[in-house]
Amino acid sequence: xxxxxxxxNRIESVKSTQKITKAMQMVAAAKLRRAQEAAxxxxxxxxxMAAVMANLSTAMAGTPGASPLLxxxxxxxxxxxxxxxxxxxxxGGFNTNIVKKARERITTLQAAxxxxxxxxxxxxxxxxxxxxxxKLIVERMDLSGEKTISGATSGKIGDKIRFMFxxxxxxxxxxxxxxxxxxxxxxxxxxxxxxxxxxxDEGVERPxxxxxxxxxxxxxxxxxxxLLPRYADTVILSALLENVAGEMGAKMAxxxxxxxxxxxxxxxxxxxxxxxxxxQITTELTEIISGAxxx
Amino acid sequence: xxxxxxxxxxxxxxxxxxxxVDQVVVPGEEGDFGVLPNHAPFMSVxxxxxxxxxxxxxxxxxxxxxxxxxxxxxxxxxxxxxxxPMSEIDADALAENLSNAREDVAAAKDEEEREHAxxxxxxxxxxxxxxxx
Numbered sequence: 001x002x003x004x005x006x007x008x009n010r011i012e013s014v015k016s017t018q019k020i021t022k023a024m025q026m027v028a029a030a031k032l033r034r035a036q037e038a039a040x041x042x043x044x045x046x047x048x049m050a051a052v053m054a055n056l057s058t059a060m061a062g063t064p065g066a067s068p069l070l071x072x073x074x075x076x077x078x079x080x081x082x083x084x085x086x087x088x089x090x091x092g093g094f095n096t097n098i099v100k101k102a103r104e105r106i107t108t109l110q111a112a113x114x115x116x117x118x119x120x121x122x123x124x125x126x127x128x129x130x131x132x133x134x135k136l137i138v139e140r141m142d143l144s145g146e147k148t149i150s151g152a153t154s155g156k157i158g159d160k161i162r163f164m165f166x167x168x169x170x171x172x173x174x175x176x177x178x179x180x181x182x183x184x185x186x187x188x189x190x191x192x193x194x195x196x197x198x199x200x201d202e203g204v205e206r207p208x209x210x211x212x213x214x215x216x217x218x219x220x221x222x223x224x225x226x227l228l229p230r231y232a233d234t235v236i237l238s239a240l241l242e243n244v245a246g247e248m249g250a251k252m253a254x255x256x257x258x259x260x261x262x263x264x265x266x267x268x269x270x271x272x273x274x275x276x277x278x279x280q281i282t283t284e285l286t287e288i289i290s291g292a293x294x295x
Numbered sequence: 296x297x298x299x300x301x302x303x304x305x306x307x308x309x310x311x312x313x314x315x316v317d318q319v320v321v322p323g324e325e326g327d328f329g330v331l332p333n334h335a336p337f338m339s340v341x342x343x344x345x346x347x348x349x350x351x352x353x354x355x356x357x358x359x360x361x362x363x364x365x366x367x368x369x370x371x372x373x374x375x376x377x378x379x380p381m382s383e384i385d386a387d388a389l390a391e392n393l394s395n396a397r398e399d400v401a402a403a404k405d406e407e408e409r410e411h412a413x414x415x416x417x418x419x420x421x422x423x424x425x426x427x428x
Binding site: 042044045048049052150215216218220223230234 | 303305306307308309310313323324325335336337338339340363365372374376
């Protein structure tokens with residue numbers, strides 16, 4: 001049986017672990033609030049952008065000059081998956097779930113005879129996918145350098161994707177990231193980014209023009225061509241923001257669990273400690289009494 | 296009071312304005328245009344400059360750098376890349392930024408750096424022009 005000193009040490013060590021997990025939980029909670037605010041603040045822009053896109057794209061999709069960013073290359077041979085994960089672990093199954101989703105998607109696409117390329121945003125996803133799909137990864141980006149996710153971050157990713165698209169390196173681009181449903185639930189999902197026409201939800205409300213026709217200045221094509229890259233950036237930005245919020249939510253839940261487990265463990269160890277202490281006292285007493293009796 | 300125009304000003308980071316106003320003057324790519332209530336559906340690229348929001352006799356100006364204006368029967372929406380209220384722009388700081396940016400253009404080592412600096416110069420110049428009005 002462990003000695004009293006050993007038990008005491010263990011209790012102390014579990015207690016300090018509990019302090020750390022509790023602190024991490026609180027930090028995650030604070031960060032979660034900020035991340036949620038950022039995600040919410042970005043939403044009106046994204047919604048408006050989607051509405052404008054929906055409007056323009058229906059008008060433009062049929063015309064021969066439509067940008068390939070909108071209508072695609074006409075093929076779907078090569079897929080580019082942008083897998084967004086967190087940079088850090090200790091957030092429960094958050095990263096694993098996203099990677100699992102990505103893996104599923106890759107396997108389905110490969111089974112269908114498509115080529116797959118990967119961009120991993122966030123350290124953890126890259127590390128996990130490297131084991132199985134090292135050859136498919138064309139780029140790994142981590143976000144540890146960025147203090148806050150801003151337009152600059154998503155712009156960098158967007159530029160890279162567009163650069164590859166212009167060089168004909170892929171036909172379809174999808175984002176795999178976590179959708180922030182609530183603090184306790186983040187659902188990984190794959191979302192089409194290019195061709196944009198497939199990405200526009202049917203659900204987006206289109207303004208009722210009451211039969212009027214849009215007038216555009218300079219003209220629709222120019223507008224659409226400047227709008228499309230920006231639209232992609234917006235989608236990437238909101239995915240990133242949601243991912244951060246999801247990461248913090250998952251981390252908070254995971255750390256809350258850890259804190260509770262540590263509490264339970266401390267209770268159990270305390271019980272054992274007290275029992276051992278009592279047993280020791282009893283033994284000592286018995287020894288003294290029987291010694292006294294023997295005299 | 297006659298009809299009001301519903302006006303939304305949003306940037307990627309946040310919603311800057313939402314409400315009913317009398318008129319908005321927007322610097323369009325091909326010239327300034329004013330939007331009054333019941334304007335016909337219209338869409339335009341915005342050139343860097345200040346938009347003026349007219350409401351109840353007062354005018355509020357906001358500097359917009361890059362973006363779109365969309366007019367629908369529901370109102371006017373401006374999707375701004377970057378938006379700064381004119382009252383927050385400091386002329387002295389701006390002049391300094393501008394001369395710094397010009398120096399950067401001269402000192403740029405490669406094409407990318409120069410393009411970035413030139414973009415900044417153009418932006419600050421547009422800000423100065425907007426401030427002068």
